[in-house]
Amino acid sequence: MKKRASVLFLAAAMVLAAFSGCSDNGTASTAASTGGTASTASTAEGGEESQAEENGEVVELEFWGWWSSEARKPVITEMVENYNASQSKYHVTYVDIPWGDIFTKNIAQIAAGNPCDVMANSMEEVRFRASEDQVESLDAYVTDEEKAGFYEQYIDACTGDDGSLYAIPYSVDTRAIYYNKDHFEEVGIDPESIVTWDDLTEAAYKLDVKDGDTYTRVGFMPLLGNGGVDTWIINANGGDGWYDQETLEPTVNTDTNKAVLKWIRGVIDHYGQNTYDTLSAAFSSGMTDPFASGTMSMLVHTSAYTSSLTQTAPDLNYGVIPLPEYTEGNGNTVNGGGFVLEVPKGAKDPAASYDFIRYATSYETQDFLAVNIGDFSARSDFGDDAEFFQNPISQDLAKCLEGTVTVIIPNEIKGYTDVINPLIEEGTLGIVDTDTALDNAQKAFEDFLLG
Amino acid sequence: MFSKLITALGVKTNRGRETAYGYVFVLPWLVGLLCFTIGPMIFSFITSFADYNMRSVEFTGLNNYIKMFTRDQLFWKSFYNTVIYSVMNIPLVTIGGVIVAVLLNKTIFGLRTFRTIYYLPSIMVGVGTYFLWMLMLDPSNGLVNVILKAIGIQGPAWLTDPAWTKPAIVVMHLWGLGGQMLLYLARLQSIPSDYYEAASLDGASAFQKFYKITVPLISPIIFYNLVIGIIGSFQVFQEGYIFSGNGSGSPAGSLLFYNLLVWNNAFKNFDTGYANAMCWFLFAVVMILTVIVQKSQKKWVYYEEGDNDD
Known part of the structure; x- marks a missing residue:
């Protein structure tokens, strides 16, 4: 019995010894807690960093993003190096982590109380992340003057339900219709004549080329590229049309929405399900881009598509037009989003993190990024004379940006899209008729709110 | 080093020493199992009865299970x-x-x-x-x-x-x-x-x-x-x-x-x-x-x- 007890004790002692190897270096327990909700360990590290600052040592910061392509990473790295050279207090390292991993890694870091210092993230979800206590408020660091440098709607998207600012817009995007100029010339269509959806379908069908029963060139398909049903619903409704903006009541099966879905399905029916399936598969596998290869004449896509076309089809002669109006005078509303820089909850030195964010979102840096990557800035102080706008495509996309709305789903109804999207898709795929699909989705949304 | 430690702990027989060494050898696996399998499993079971968002835990009884089925x-x-x-x-x-x-x-x-x-x-x-x-x-x-x-x-x-x-x-x-x-x-x-x-x-x-x-x-x-x-x-x-x-x-x-x-x-x-x-x-x-x-x-x-x- 005694022997067994001593063996157990031995095992326990070894486990403890093994664990002690994993523990912090002791400063954690002795460092003074400086308040806030940050965990003891991170506060302690923060203390160390502040001490390092006082001693004149350089504070190491990690900036996490997912941009790793040849087109983007060197530019971002250069931007970070420029920042490091511009001051001597902080040293930032850019860490790129694949899109599929970065967000789960980030939340795990936050949960563990030891996150990276600056995180790139989606603008649409800032408010949600703030409500989930994942981001540091920037109120203590951002001046009103700095805030005024950005368009109000983007600052609004970065503001939590509690009125605090949680992120700074880093880049924004919009959607437009990209068209093949050579095809347009060949058929004799003036892009400016495409004002309404009817004009769009008329032009699309003129651009079609058929070989027997097979389309060798497709004018346009509303759901391909980077525009889902949402894009057209938002365009027709002048904003998010799935629910009432004030009461948050579902408005999925309104007459307008039914007409929109019918129109989408009508275009797919015109080309046939097979044509749609083939083109859709080509886009999802990512191996061929039917617009870049000239198989499609028009495509709805984001403003970031220009940089991809520069790489995949440098000789393509293309232009952009805004999404047409649902009916004349309805407006060219389009959904857009963007990316922000934020300080994850529990970061060791939020003031230091914000110092880098301030630099990355300053006029000069945003100009540098826009010229070299092609992303649009959320800053409102860019004039037409900025270097970036000398490119005609950029000018046209900037016009689309004017009609762009950033849809922020209110936290109360977060997750409703997961419920309604599969049902709506049954309508677009022709499994059920479009009106029934929307009625089903309306019912599912109502049930979702009850749950 | 372990030999001295084991003797100091009063394990003197050969069999006892063997058992102790056995534990030493399985220790890395045991620690891994406790830290990365059993521990998270217990944690996940406990938080399955809570509104947990990786930042805060608020116990809600069987609510998650009721929501799941109904x-x-x-x-x-x-x-x-x-x-x-x-x-x-x-x-x-x-x-x-x-x-x-x-x-x-x-x-x-x-x-x-x-x-x-x-x-x-x-x-x-x-x-x-x-x-x-x-x-x-x-x-x-x-x-x-x-x-x-x-x-x-x-x-x-x-x-x-x-x-x-x-x-x-x-x-x-x-x-x-x-x-x-x-x-x-x-x-x-x-x-x-x-x-x-x-x-x-x-x-x-x-x-x-x-x-x-x-x-x-x-x-x-x-x-x-x-x-x-x-x-x-x-x-x-x-x-x-x-x-x-x-x-x-x-x-x-x-x-x-x-x-x-x-x-x-x-x-x-x-x-x-x-x-x-x-x-x-x-x-x-x-x-x-x-x-x-x-x-x-x-x-x-x-x-x-x-x-x-x-």
């Missing part, structure tokens, strides 16, 4: 998708593995090459193979439909038609059955040829030999693959995540598998307590199925030399 519209959809997929996948991959193994157990020209070819896909794992299959399953230019067209069949839109997405994944898994095949093959090689000779002398047909000799003798491996197959099928995740492009389970929710919904709840909606509750329900389902298969083995699994006692 209010979450996607729960049953994802469960249905997973069950349908498993019902198609498990028997086909198991039967496919046996058939390929039996074929490759014959003495034919280029046998080793064939074995290598069949085994190769099972060592190719990861996202790359899914993209490869996205190309192979392309409705117009993909290899699968081109071959089907050559024999006069108009292939479906595998990954865009909701009715064909799950069969597409099963086809992909059939391609990777080399791992199972290898286990069957190893067992087949150890079956003495006398059994078949004796059966031939008694006038047994090829099918009778397969059914009465081969199947019983490889049944322990079939049993093992079945259990592993059930566990694997219910854990299907990557296929749905990658083929639907954005994790939504599209087209029309046909690829919304159970684990994809768990992932969405945990990492997109930050409803981690609910996701944990879903995990425990899945654990229960898989456990029950495994126990049923385990109990049924007495009826159909043949162990030589009285191994069937347990």
Whole structure:
């Protein structure tokens, strides 16, 4: 019995010894807690960093993003190096982590109380992340003057339900219709004549080329590229049309929405399900881009598509037009989003993190990024004379940006899209008729709110 | 150092020392098990009764479980998708593995090459193979439909038609059955040829030999693959995540598998307590199925030399 007890004790002692190897270096327990909700360990590290600052040592910061392509990473790295050279207090390292991993890694870091210092993230979800206590408020660091440098709607998207600012817009995007100029010339269509959806379908069908029963060139398909049903619903409704903006009541099966879905399905029916399936598969596998290869004449896509076309089809002669109006005078509303820089909850030195964010979102840096990557800035102080706008495509996309709305789903109804999207898709795929699909989705949304 | 420590702790007999050393040697594994398996499992079980978002825990009793069974519209959809997929996948991959193994157990020209070819896909794992299959399953230019067209069949839109997405994944898994095949093959090689000779002398047909000799003798491996197959099928995740492009389970929710919904709840909606509750329900389902298969083995699994006692 005694022997067994001593063996157990031995095992326990070894486990403890093994664990002690994993523990912090002791400063954690002795460092003074400086308040806030940050965990003891991170506060302690923060203390160390502040001490390092006082001693004149350089504070190491990690900036996490997912941009790793040849087109983007060197530019971002250069931007970070420029920042490091511009001051001597902080040293930032850019860490790129694949899109599929970065967000789960980030939340795990936050949960563990030891996150990276600056995180790139989606603008649409800032408010949600703030409500989930994942981001540091920037109120203590951002001046009103700095805030005024950005368009109000983007600052609004970065503001939590509690009125605090949680992120700074880093880049924004919009959607437009990209068209093949050579095809347009060949058929004799003036892009400016495409004002309404009817004009769009008329032009699309003129651009079609058929070989027997097979389309060798497709004018346009509303759901391909980077525009889902949402894009057209938002365009027709002048904003998010799935629910009432004030009461948050579902408005999925309104007459307008039914007409929109019918129109989408009508275009797919015109080309046939097979044509749609083939083109859709080509886009999802990512191996061929039917617009870049000239198989499609028009495509709805984001403003970031220009940089991809520069790489995949440098000789393509293309232009952009805004999404047409649902009916004349309805407006060219389009959904857009963007990316922000934020300080994850529990970061060791939020003031230091914000110092880098301030630099990355300053006029000069945003100009540098826009010229070299092609992303649009959320800053409102860019004039037409900025270097970036000398490119005609950029000018046209900037016009689309004017009609762009950033849809922020209110936290109360977060997750409703997961419920309604599969049902709506049954309508677009022709499994059920479009009106029934929307009625089903309306019912599912109502049930979702009850749950 | 340990020797002195052990003596100091009063362990003097050889047997006691051996036990102590035994613990030292298993310690890394034990620590790993405690830290990375048992610990998280206990934590996940506790938080399955809470509103937990990885930042705060608020206990809500059975609320997560009640929501799962009564209010979450996607729960049953994802469960249905997973069950349908498993019902198609498990028997086909198991039967496919046996058939390929039996074929490759014959003495034919280029046998080793064939074995290598069949085994190769099972060592190719990861996202790359899914993209490869996205190309192979392309409705117009993909290899699968081109071959089907050559024999006069108009292939479906595998990954865009909701009715064909799950069969597409099963086809992909059939391609990777080399791992199972290898286990069957190893067992087949150890079956003495006398059994078949004796059966031939008694006038047994090829099918009778397969059914009465081969199947019983490889049944322990079939049993093992079945259990592993059930566990694997219910854990299907990557296929749905990658083929639907954005994790939504599209087209029309046909690829919304159970684990994809768990992932969405945990990492997109930050409803981690609910996701944990879903995990425990899945654990229960898989456990029950495994126990049923385990109990049924007495009826159909043949162990030589009285191994069937347990």
